[in-house]
Amino acid sequence: MPTGPSRRHPTLDEVAQHAGVSRSVASRALNNAPHVSRAKREAVQRAVRLLGYVPHPTARALATRQTGAAALVVSGEDPSIFADPFFTEVIVGASAALEEADLHLMLCLAASDRGRKRVEELMRRRGADGVMLMALREDDPLARLAEEADMPVVFGGRPIGPAPRHYVDVDNTGGAREATEYLLAHGRRRVATLCGRLDTEAGRARLRGYRDAMLSAGLEPLPPQEGDFTEPSGAAGMAALLSRHADLDAVFAANDNMAAGALRTLRAAGRTVPDDIAVAGFDDLTVARIADPPLTTVHQPVRALGQETARMLLTLINGQDPTPLILPTRLIVRASA
């Protein structure tokens, strides 16, 4: 019955001693580096198994100056921003990509002052090997931090302003345009938009897409009704829209949550969808399929967004210089439009 801390956690020295080799050789064998004879390599492996040796990650990190972790930072003034199924999908994708490189995922919700301060420290002191930044808003302090940080940074979704050096984004404008065009192509003329937060690039880009489509069809875009990507804001926005334009025949919402909210308001107002009024959303997450009627929506590859963002970070960590990536969207037609 082994006891004592040294017994529970053998060090590399003990392994080396046990295998009758030096620490250097043991280290090389462990990282299967060259310059180790077959015999000693096997002796080390035996000792490792026998002692149940597991390398100490922190010690390794200190010596190599690599932490073995990447951070996913989600900005926002309220942690509820994160409570969107969108992020779980992103995380699943990022996690999968990181796993291949054997990096751990640190999740930082930069929602409070304290949270932001911790992210700042992280970036100032290389608390991670790289950082993925998401959901930045206008004048987000994280943007400046990212520039000053001497560590790999990739943006998941462009921030407002000049495009950063490294980012992965989705074709927000194209998707929104396609959805709006679809509405127009099916005879709708009084098309409004429930746009998303205009202090985010995604919100603005989708609004641009809507406007582009309207103008191309020779129609005057209606003034957008701004929401914050949540269901209640969609419901409230739809009510506002209805009172302003009683004769609407279609609405493009900046995401599925808001579209679902719109549906709820329309139902309460006695309007039928899509007969009286068509509704289209954006995201194609679960909610789009379970809405009644199921939502016609712009599918965006959310999991791939996470995965590609992580991959780009990995190539950056790897010393290469990837180019930005824009992922395509596609319209999914269901019953709501």
Add this chain to the structure above:
Amino acid sequence: MPTGPSRRHPTLDEVAQHAGVSRSVASRALNNAPHVSRAKREAVQRAVRLLGYVPHPTARALATRQTGAAALVVSGEDPSIFADPFFTEVIVGASAALEEADLHLMLCLAASDRGRKRVEELMRRRGADGVMLMALREDDPLARLAEEADMPVVFGGRPIGPAPRHYVDVDNTGGAREATEYLLAHGRRRVATLCGRLDTEAGRARLRGYRDAMLSAGLEPLPPQEGDFTEPSGAAGMAALLSRHADLDAVFAANDNMAAGALRTLRAAGRTVPDDIAVAGFDDLTVARIADPPLTTVHQPVRALGQETARMLLTLINGQDPTPLILPTRLIVRASA
């Protein structure tokens, strides 16, 4: 314009030198430990500010044998399990609690073999100061790992089998019983259940609650229709239930996703809710509110679950010995029942 790595990342030695004190004093001043004169303490603070010093987390970790991070491990054979809004809420809660203790959150999806192996290493070698384990299934290998690990472990939701030493859970049985009782109290008699995965304790516990309520009312519980907590499984399960028992007048679903699926099937089958058949769910996440009709459901404090799990882990890390915690649920009555 400072250049060179040493310039960018001053060490404690440099700070000490700058402040005209020893490294020890600088260290003490930094961690505001006692035995430092006011004058030197201030000198150190000045030097810190001047040089833009940020302590090196890894070095500190190696010296203190604490990593400054806690891991949240989500088990499951498929990463899609994680793609449930439930987890984002848990994370928001856990993140908030951890933030207060200035611990980082590492997220581990133990969905692949590789992922599980990494978790194993993490636990074997104290790659974190503590671990929160969630969504364990029957005979989950993580359970054994947790016992062997010599690090603080808290379960978020009990695993199947003997209760672990430290856990936070929700009153699943009580909530399910209450929901079923509500259905019965409103005149429903042919009440079925769309139960969740029976290889999870939550799935079993909610089934028990349903059965308890039925038996207490002198009714024979109907054989449960098992799903996997997803919307499609709810839709398919509802179809199966309908073909087996055409005369159902109520369904209790083990979570909101499945209830939403049931709603979809019922709608397609031309049954009206709640007139023909009442539906109740469990969770009270966003989907419950946006379903049509809005779901009567058992509210569980998901964010608090995350928060309390993290808090319990913190007290454990702190050397204390907390007792298990069961959080209450409450029925939220909406239009579906």
Add this chain to the structure above:
DNA sequence: CCCGACCTTGGGAGCGCTCCCATTTGGAAG
């Protein structure tokens, strides 16, 4: 005025690993 008692101080030994480099070893080539 002297002597403990206590607060300060800084030296130094790690924490466990990686990696450079000098040294030894084993052969292949001449």
Add this chain to the structure above:
DNA sequence: CTTCCAAATGGGAGCGCTCCCAAGGTCGGG
């Protein structure tokens, strides 16, 4: 049987921090 080169080896110096401990200072009380 030398000569040399490459592979193999292990010693040792860090990585940047914490913390123990011995040494020096300051003060109050006897």
